[in-house]
Amino acid sequence: MSASSDLRRPAVVVAIALPVLLALVVAGLALYARSGGFTPAPPAPETGPLAVAPVDAPAAGGQACASLLAALPTDLPGDPASTGRPLAEPAQPGVKAWAASPRPVVLRCGLTRPQELTPTSTLTEVNGVSWLTITDGTPEPSLVTYVAVDREVYVALTTPTRIGSGPVQTISDTIARTLREQPVQVR
Structure with missing residues (x-):
């Protein structure tokens, strides 16, 4: 063997190995991106006082809502979990909030009967409580109200859709323990 033949052998190995290695790296990056590896983390939830717009809630100051609010947990499960969030003054009666991302979880008690509740409404039972689900009507809503x-x-x-079902399950348990059940009132 000549000296030039000995020098070409490593060059051939490198010439073959580099494209194969590059293809493996590109395939690995594609799999990582597909699994959400390059998706930015959601922003940290805001934890300061939450301003809540007033709504018609004639029973918000009543004993039933007071009992429910007193029994609600400080934290809610979810992905990620939500911690209690203070309300900005003037705080609306019958309201509790938890920090979540991209929007907070908000509970309102003592509301008027929802207009969306009709004889043909689909209700979902969660841990013994019947819920009417309302979304904003977009194909991929970011918030859902039960x-x-x-x-x-x-x-x-009202919860962000990405937080999962933990909050509605936990709130259902609390409602089942504190509020009397009654027949659903439809029009």
């Missing part, structure tokens, strides 16, 4: 419709007062729970 309204408990089978209790002595109407309770609405």
